[in-house]
Amino acid sequence: MKAWLVVGMLIIVGLIWWYEWSRLEREYKKEKAAVAILLCLAMLLGVILMVNPDLPGPTQAVDRLFRPFGKMLEK
Template structure:
C-alpha cells in the first residue's frame, strides 16, 4: 500500500517538474536549480512521512521553533 502512495507522489512531482521546467527559459539556470532542489526536498519529506506517519510534520516543527519567540512578543 505504501509503495503505491510513493509511486503516486513521484508521478505528481514529475508532472510538477515537467510543467515548471517547460515554463522556465534556457537562461534561468538558478531558477531551475531552485525548482529541482525544492521538489527533491518535498519528495524526501513526503517519503519519510509515508514510511513513518507518526513523525511531526513541518508545521509542527515551525511551531516548535517559533513558539518561544511568540511568547516573548506577547509579554
C-alpha cells in the same frame, strides 16, 4: 500499499517538474536549480512522512528548542 503512494507521489512530482521546467527558459539556470531542489526536498519530506506518520511537527520541534529559554525568562 505505501509503495503505491510513493509511486503516485513520484508521478505527481514529475508532472509538476515537467510543467515548471518547460515554462522556464534556458537562461534561467538558477531558477531551474531552485525548482529541482525544492521538488526534491518536498518529495523527500513526503516519503518520510508516509513511512513514519508519527513524526513530530515543526511547531513541536520549535517548542522543544525554545522551552528552556521561556523558563529562564519566567524566573
